[in-house]
Amino acid sequence: MKYKVTYAIDYLDSNPTTKIFDFYYEMEEWISEEVNNRVQWSIDHSQFSISEEELKGIEEEEYSLITIQEI
Secondary structure (H helix, E strand, O other): OOEEEEEEOOOOOOOOEEEEEOHHHHHHHHHHHHHHHHHHHHHHOOOOOOOOOHHHHHHHHHHHOOEEEEO
């Protein structure tokens, strides 16, 4: 079984990143790394400090932009 992951930049993204993985663990690692990169980018480009609650909200939003299909 393979896994197709689609990761949009936002909800209106018409050209999201799409990756195919042969192994579940590879998919998990990639998703974790990409979410961490995007969250870190948000933190680095914020003019204000981000609370733990806001950080969790950013992470939740990033994970909501991901869809996984078994193919």
